[in-house]
Amino acid sequence: MQKIIPSALIILTATILTACTHSDSSFDEQDGLSSFNKDSLAQHIITLASDQFQGRRPFTVGETKTVEYLTNTLRSLGVEPGNGNEYFQKVPMVEITPTCDPSMKVESARGNFTLKNMDDYVIWTENTDSIVSLNSEEVIFAGFGIVAPEYNWNDYAGLDVKGKVVVVLVNDPGFSLIDSTLFKGKEMTYYGRWTYKFEEAARQGAKACLIVHNEAAASYGFNVVQNSWGKSQQHLDTRGKEYRCAVEGWLTEPAAKRLLNTIPDGETLLAKANQKGFKPVLLNLKVSTSMKVKAVFNESKNVIGKITGTKRPDEYIIYTAHWDHFGIGKPDAKGDSIYNGALDNASGTAAILEVARAFKTMKNKPERSIVFLFVTGEEQGLLGSAYYAQNPVYPANKTVANLNIDVINNFSPTKDVSIPGGEGQSELEDYLKKELDKKGRYIAPEAHPEAGHYFRSDHFSFAKVGIPALTIGGGIDAIPQGKEYGQKQQELYNDNFYHQTTDQYDASTWKLEGGLEDTILLFQIGKKLAFETTWPQWKEGSEFKALRKNN
Template sequence: MNRIFLSIVSATLLLASCNPKEATFGEEDGLAAFSSDSLGKHIAELSGDDFEGRKPFTAGETKTIQYLKEKFIAAGLEPGNGESYFQEVPMVNITTDAAPVMQVKSAKGNFTLQGPDDYVLWTNKTDAAVSLNNDELVFAGYGVVAPEYNWNDYKGLDVKGKVVMVLVNDPGFNAGDTSLFKGKTMTYYGRWTYKFEEAARQGAKACLVIHNTEAASYPFTVVQNNWNASRLRLDPRGREEQLCDMIGWVSGPAAKKLLTAAGKDTTLFTSADVRGFKGTALNLGLSTSIRVKTNYNQSNNVIGKITGSKYPDETIIYTAHWDHLGIGTPDETGDSIYNGALDNASATAGLLELARGFKSLPTQPERTIVFLSVTAEEQGLWGSAYYAQNPVYPSNKTVANINMDGLNWYGKTKDVIIVGQGQSELEDYLQEEAAKVNRTITPEVHPEAGYYYRSDHFNFAKAGIPALYISSGIDVIGKESGYGKKMNDIYTEKNYHRPSDEYDAATWKLDGAIDDLQLLFRVGRRLAYGQSWPQWKAGSEFKAIREKSR
């Protein structure tokens, strides 16, 4: 009997050694490390005037990245890039001096448009000057070529060497036709970045996106901030690129003025929502110019890590961008510092809270946890793009990316919003962890804004790495229905990309931000032990990339 018992015990131990169970942890482990007071202090510091709006290539960058390095060290993080806490990102700063007017030549008579009231222009070219010289204007609908949706706005349309004018968002948006593309949910085809990329592929000399506040999800004042300002992009030297000479936006009223001069009306815009739409030349000539100055330099991503105890080559990467817009056009109060408290000092501070949470765990994570604060998000997601192209940790060994861009500033919510819902199994992990603390998942309030394509997780997704991105909930505890949405809308209208995005300890309620950070911590903690690999869901445009890399 004893021999049989010993045999059973030995067999059980042998099986256990061959099939080790995933490590366990207490549900409360690490949560006590999160502090709204600590979070608020970091936000206040990073968004203070002394940091000059945290624009790359400025004294504000130097101060910001040194601050993050010091706080990473204080939190007990190891250097995340070999022996360094920095990853250098080679970039070029392009400063433009655009002519104040655009001449329009028309059969009905010539006139001028005024910048930046009627239009905003810039260039990604590094030439000393670029210009339009009575170049033909062509309307190309939404400027979309999407074979999977059987849609081609450029079919049969010659735009080589011409100026293309296109609508923002996806086909069907302005008509409210939810049968086209993904209905109210914007795809990447709706983003202005795509419009410029496709126009360049088609050989256009310039591309103008027609602004519409609802379709763009922000007012024209947001793009006007780029008038004759400096912008950054990755250093293009040694790379082949297709670029338009000029890119920019035209206001809704100015676009209608151009239509009138061409003998058209807004029914032309309406026709772009109908399948089979064909673009048309407007028989207008545009002339203007931009003088360009360039400065090549390096910005920095900031990286810290906690090395995994069992699977150190498998990584979970938390991201938040540290940069904002720097010093720019003064607002109506004369304030010219774009502090970026919510966008994105809040989530940058959140990285520090997450680091403290993981360092406080009683058992070291089995997988490596990486805390990556990236540069130049505001300029076009360039810091995360450079990391994705030059990963410190191989993409096929990166389990997941969890990105943050703006934390909850108006109090605890019963819900949390998954941005771009339906993409990956990370959403299921989030929903399960939310249920444990009696929170629910709410659909996006503005799916038409395409937020899944507007923050740094997008570059990880393009590399095939499952990426999770959440937004603050709207069901605020103790407030009337819709309070959270109202707060978000007020921020977008009054503070987004404006000097007024400042931290106010008297009005900001960060307990909701702590709840959201703890929720994202729970997801990462779950991934940090064991060897589960979340997958992209069927229908995700990123699924095939991951399967190929793995």
């Protein structure tokens, strides 16, 4: 007993010390909360998702109107310009339309054959040369195409792939074995995401990178690949700054097997790739194909506003939501061709405008600076946030946290919220948990850890440069209807509204109470951070921990 007393004292002292992270008593739990109301939230959504905004595609009239609306709203709220005297950051982009040869010629010692464009493979380019081609290039099967020192894994070890075509598998070795000791087991690490595969192949100097599609490992069918690529696509303008493979793309699994079978037992390599020490294999074949490229350069805009902190103005909390959507596209059966993107992501954009308004109404002004960043080009591949992360207005090592929202709940309050990708990345999750506890709410377990949801919205661009980043997703445990009802609502959205012309505001069915509560959560977390001197960290085992620069 005697020995316990002093250590109990130490624990008590330590508790007091960690509890006293507010630099003074100006933090007020209730401050700013009274400004939140769902009509104001709805009004922003109605405007941004109206047909006049034409689906908010970058480079269009829809962009001009959206940027103007966001800028005017920030100004009228009294939020300062976030980039010098300007409310925007220019984002140089390029729209690339490839016209591919109808087929790819394969020459091998076991005979020649062709693969069919769009049926057997889908390819594109980020190069802006007028013609991009593969001319009898050698092909290497490089397993998962992963270089991960922390897992002691290197699929490119001792290999020179410069100028060659690499074929790699989607996801990571942990998924295919469902072995919790490999990588993160079933949970997809960033090494499993398709964007990583192209980035790593480019770092290795490959000329082309083709990913073998597998529905379970990719978590979507080849039809999604066919619908998403092989047509006009926007990219960041990286001319002269960054090497990308000339050709990027996906192969169906049967097409990949035909390539692999140019060597004896080639097909078995698909299963061998998840064994430690797997060595890449040069296939006995050469491939040729080409595409004509139309490139249109243009500038899009991230919109950015700021409230300067009263005590630590050079420390920043950055809220993000993407303002863009798909614009005008293929008409649906009713002839509607406007992709209004009311939930995705007029709703998140509106939520951050409401957060900005709440911060402005606070009696005690935030001690750290609060930045509101509305990014462009998310639907084209997180372009606006990636550009910001690479060209930050505020230094990454002075950025305390990124809080992101992409789609809010529009059906009912819920007991739970989700963290896309699951828990375990950063201490921001502990802040979220504390706020949820106060309301008797909780974090729902991630239903599809293999899908890599953490890597699919703009907070991920911040994570990639080491800034702790949190995005919150809606829950399903509806009050009072329960989980089954909530699950059903989510399925309805995925099937009937997600990335379709039908994603429109509907006053007769939308209920924004739940979305408003989740918005308030994000506000409370940012407010707490704004009065603290602490720096939330990445958790042990997060692939982003090593990227955090000292602050």
